[in-house]
Amino acid sequence: MSDKIWLGGIYLKEEGGYEIILRSLLHYKKRLMTVDKSPEIKDSAAMFGGILKQAAMKTIPQIDEISQKIQESLPESQLVNTLNENIPFLQKALASYEADIKKAQDTGHEYYLNLIGNLSSVKNDLELIKIARSKIKEYE
Numbered sequence: 373m374s375d376k377i378w379l380g381g382i383y384l385k386e387e388g389g390y391e392i393i394l395r396s397l398l399h400y401k402k403r404l405m406t407v408d409k410s411p412e413i414k415d416s417a418a419m420f421g422g423i424l425k426q427a428a429m430k431t432i433p434q435i436d437e438i439s440q441k442i443q444e445s446l447p448e449s450q451l452v453n454t455l456n457e458n459i460p461f462l463q464k465a466l467a468s469y470e471a472d473i474k475k476a477q478d479t480g481h482e483y484y485l486n487l488i489g490n491l492s493s494v495k496n497d498l499e500l501i502k503i504a505r506s507k508i509k510e511y512e
Contacts (some may be wrong), residue, residue: 378456380508390442390506392500393462397442400465401435402487404428404473411483434461463509470501 407413407428408421435457438458445455455462473494476484488494 376511378453379409379510381453382453383504383507383510384442384455385446387507389504390446392497392504393466393508394442395437395497396462396465396469396501396504397435397439399469399472399488401432403468404435406432406483406487409483411481437463438462459508463505466501466505470498473498473501502503 380389384393403410405428408425413421413424438455438461440460441455469488472484472488473491475481476488476491477495485491
């Protein structure tokens with residue numbers, strides 16, 4: 373794939389896609405930091421909560437690294453293409469954000485509402501997430 377152009381990089385840089393990606397990464401970080409308070413975990417066996425919390429804490433530095441990489445690549449012309457190795461991680465962050473927005477809408481559970489913030493302002497993010505998920509995996 374090294375001879376192909378990552379169209380997702382163009383989307384991130386020139387079409388403003390970095391904004392929804394950064395919001396998704398920030399959400400993903402918040403989600404991981406509060407994974408033990410999640411209704412899914414509270415309702416399951418307590419022994420899995422600690423394991424998930426440990427795994428989450430190992431993932432948070434990756435989020436910080438990718439977020440910094442995106443912010444540093446915006447003024448540069450070629451650095452954004454180095455993010456293509458992080459496509460699965462970006463997709464996971466987008467999927468997490470999307471799922472939690474939908475859970476907040478559908479259930480109104482306090483955990484999800486607190487996690488995503490103002491529900492009316494993030495509803496528009498659902499369409500942006502859909503676009504981002506399709507664009508970041510495109511190559512030409």
